[in-house]
Amino acid sequence: MAWIALVLAGCVEVIGVIALKQVSMRKSLRSFALLFASFVSSFSLLTFAMQHIPMGTAYAIWTGIGTVGGAMVGMFMYGEPKEARRLLFIAMILSAAVGLKLIS
Known part of the structure; x- marks a missing residue:
């Protein structure tokens, strides 16, 4: 379950990056809401995953998914x-x- 949460955290991080780009292009309430919700969700899932996966491994994979995505x-x-x-x-x-x- 922790690995699924970690992969989901990385994918939600990519959604956050898309929202960040939208905020930089046009500052709308929808863009800011998506940015906030995606980063909160991503960090929450990462926090859960780190309870079961070593911190270095979890963080490296999370950032890798975010970077590649x-x-x-x-x-x-x-x-x-x-x-x-x-x-x-x-x-x-x-x-x-x-x-x-x-x-x-």
């Missing part, structure tokens, strides 16, 4: 470059997260 959202929703080097480093982040899961 944010980069992918940037590429597919906001027209950021899709260079091979960028994709290589994203793959490296994913590999590190899987490695941490395998040894935890």
Whole structure:
């Protein structure tokens, strides 16, 4: 259950990044509400996961999901470059997260 909460926390973090971009583009109550709700949800799920998963592992995987998700959202929703080097480093982040899961 803790691993599911951790993955959900990372996914909700990506929603928070999307909301952060929306706030930077147009400051609306809806954008701020989504930003607040997503970050509160993400931190709550991360807190639950850290009760059962070592802190270093949980935090690294949470930030990895957020980093990869944010980069992918940037590429597919906001027209950021899709260079091979960028994709290589994203793959490296994913590999590190899987490695941490395998040894935890």
